[in-house]
Amino acid sequence: MIPKSFVQDLLNRLDIVDVIERYVPLKKAGANYVACCPFHNEKSPSFTVSQSKQFYHCFGCGAHGTAIGFVMEHAGMGFVEAVEDLAKGIGVSVPQEASNTPQHKVAPDLYELMQTATRYYREQLKKTPRAIDYLKGRGLSGEVAARFGIGYAPDDWQNLKPAVPNYLDASLVETGLVVEGEGGKRYDRFRDRIMFPIVNVRGQVIGFGGRVLDKGEPKYLNSPETTLFEKGHELYGLFQAQKAIRAQQRVIVVEGYMDVVALAQHGVEYAVATLGTATTPYHVQKLLRLCEQVVFCFDGDRAGQKAAWRALENALPQLQDGKRIGFLFLPEEHDPDTYIREFGTEAFEAQLDDSLPLSGYLLRELTAQLDLHTPEGRNTLLQKAQPLLTAITAPTTALLLRKEVAALAGVTQAELEALYAIKPVAAPQRAAPAKAKRAAPSGLRILLRCLVMHPELARELPAEWQAEGQEGAAIAALADWLRESADETSTAAMIQHFQGTVHEAVLATAQGEVMQLSGEFDVAAEFSGVLRKIRIDAIEAEIAALLAGNLGGMNKERYSRLSDELKQLKAPAA
Numbered sequence: 157m158i159p160k161s162f163v164q165d166l167l168n169r170l171d172i173v174d175v176i177e178r179y180v181p182l183k184k185a186g187a188n189y190v191a192c193c194p195f196h197n198e199k200s201p202s203f204t205v206s207q208s209k210q211f212y213h214c215f216g217c218g219a220h221g222t223a224i225g226f227v228m229e230h231a232g233m234g235f236v237e238a239v240e241d242l243a244k245g246i247g248v249s250v251p252q253e254a255s256n257t258p259q260h261k262v263a264p265d266l267y268e269l270m271q272t273a274t275r276y277y278r279e280q281l282k283k284t285p286r287a288i289d290y291l292k293g294r295g296l297s298g299e300v301a302a303r304f305g306i307g308y309a310p311d312d313w314q315n316l317k318p319a320v321p322n323y324l325d326a327s328l329v330e331t332g333l334v335v336e337g338e339g340g341k342r343y344d345r346f347r348d349r350i351m352f353p354i355v356n357v358r359g360q361v362i363g364f365g366g367r368v369l370d371k372g373e374p375k376y377l378n379s380p381e382t383t384l385f386e387k388g389h390e391l392y393g394l395f396q397a398q399k400a401i402r403a404q405q406r407v408i409v410v411e412g413y414m415d416v417v418a419l420a421q422h423g424v425e426y427a428v429a430t431l432g433t434a435t436t437p438y439h440v441q442k443l444l445r446l447c448e449q450v451v452f453c454f455d456g457d458r459a460g461q462k463a464a465w466r467a468l469e470n471a472l473p474q475l476q477d478g479k480r481i482g483f484l485f486l487p488e489e490h491d492p493d494t495y496i497r498e499f500g501t502e503a504f505e506a507q508l509d510d511s512l513p514l515s516g517y518l519l520r521e522l523t524a525q526l527d528l529h530t531p532e533g534r535n536t537l538l539q540k541a542q543p544l545l546t547a548i549t550a551p552t553t554a555l556l557l558r559k560e561v562a563a564l565a566g567v568t569q570a571e572l573e574a575l576y577a578i579k580p581v582a583a584p585q586r587a588a589p590a591k592a593k594r595a596a597p598s599g600l601r602i603l604l605r606c607l608v609m610h611p612e613l614a615r616e617l618p619a620e621w622q623a624e625g626q627e628g629a630a631i632a633a634l635a636d637w638l639r640e641s642a643d644e645t646s647t648a649a650m651i652q653h654f655q656g657t658v659h660e661a662v663l664a665t666a667q668g669e670v671m672q673l674s675g676e677f678d679v680a681a682e683f684s685g686v687l688r689k690i691r692i693d694a695i696e697a698e699i700a701a702l703l704a705g706n707l708g709g710m711n712k713e714r715y716s717r718l719s720d721e722l723k724q725l726k727a728p729a730a
């Protein structure tokens with residue numbers, strides 16, 4: 157666990173303008189910096205960076221966050237990875253807080269060792285005509301082989317012995333390059349195999365996949381999980397594909413590294429592969445951060461069908477409205493490698509365009525083999541759909557699928573929601589941006605703006621402070637958070653803390669508004685003014701309710717107390 161105070165400190169030391177400029181050139185515009193948004197296609201810049209507040213906000217697509225958030229989104233890194241990357245950039249090391257999970261301490265020499273092995277395997281490939289012929293036979297050019305760092309592990313037990321400083325060093329076993337047999341005898345894990353280095357998003361080799369050249373078992377052999385390599389987190393080819401994924405706003409997830417490489421050879425450079433595991437929720441989240449559309453491409457056989465369904469199950473909680481997930485099933489005798497070699501790039505991309513949307517795939521599988529003309533069939537549908545529908549949190553997607561399943565089962569949406577004991581989703585309210593801008597912001601909105609500018613102000617809220625709605629909840633959460641920490645906090649730390657929480661969206665709106673405020677916004681005056689106004693409104697509303705009802709003894713007392721408070725609030729400041 158990275159200590160919270162470190163994150164806060166890191167955000168204080170970084171300058172978001174420097175961080176973003178490493179990826180996107182920024183132009184000064186008034187108090188802020190602007191650029192064409194790296195997260196959506198646009199011709200005039202709506203991506204805005206506030207240097208004073210250390211956050212960014214895109215008025216086109218709504219992307220927002222801190223320097224850490226930017227690196228996560230832009231490079232597809234996880235939180236820890238992004239923090240480590242940024243800390244390294246300014247020469248600070250990340251302290252670790254003791255926690256129950258064992259710490260992954262990665263000595264830099266493990267990466268170096270993997271790099272040494274990669275170089276060695278690459279050299280061996282050049283010296284081995286049989287391996288070169290194999291790759292040529294699969295249609296690979298030297299260029300693509302070099303791009304993916306493909307090599308060859310010779311058919312010997314201790315290939316790496318002359319390549320590394322000390323074959324007996326523990327690091328060789330730790331990285332999975334070498335296996336220790338009974339009696340402590342060591343030998344190379346990979347022998348007589350084409351070697352595919354597995355690279356993390358920073359371009360460091362963290363593992364290998366090895367494929368046999370002809371017959372032999374297993375056909376594919378991967379590095380074991382090590383301190384460097386966590387299978388459920390990594391995707392083969394992501395490092396090489398990142399740029400194309402951004403440009404095309406699309407990524408294909410295939411089953412094997414040979415598929416990734418073959419697709420790249422044919423100009424489809426936005427493919428990645430899972431590494432001998434099912435697609436995990438983490439994978440889906442990582443990919444959805446990078447682009448608009450994820451297409452899972454599986455072989456047409458039974459194993460492929462099963463893998464696709466697992467991918468669907470793991471994708472459901474990660475769905476985001478407006479982002480698309482598709483499924484492509486190739487003819488049974490094909491995988492992406494053989495398909496693109498036989499039919500070419502255009503035919504393959506046409507297949508991608510026709511991929512089955514997630515909702516279509518879900519409904520097709522749910523209703524397969526069910527007779528929906530019978531109550532029993534409809535009952536089974538409702539049972540099968542429950543865990544899937546309840547896993548979806550994206551409001552529009554959830555709404556549409558609930559409606560469809562309800563219609564198929566012959567019940568209403570409300571009945572389905574009651575049956576599943578899930579909260580109803582209403583049609584999302586279409587915000588009319590032009591109109592919303594003209595309407596005067598509510599008191600809570602102004603309060604939120606003040607808090608985005610000076611989170612510390614939340615300490616001045618009355619302890620029992622509460623208000624309704626999402627804005628009220630966000631303000632209350634902010635106040636709670638500040639009460640728990642003694643340190644002075646910054647806007648960026650606040651944004652970072654609430655990233656990924658239910659309050660993120662409300663705060664993001666306020667961040668966007670703050671970006672557009674002119675210099676005349678007097679935070680302290682606005683803050684106390686609006687607090688007073690909110691209190692007056694609340695008292696007046698309660699008084700009105702008291703007057704409309706029956707004024708019993710208790711109520712009378714309350715009434716006079718409220719009236720007094722109101723008088724004081726309304727009295728001109730002395």
Ligand SMILES: [Zn+2]
Nearest residue numbers: 193196214217
């Ligand atoms: Zn944008």
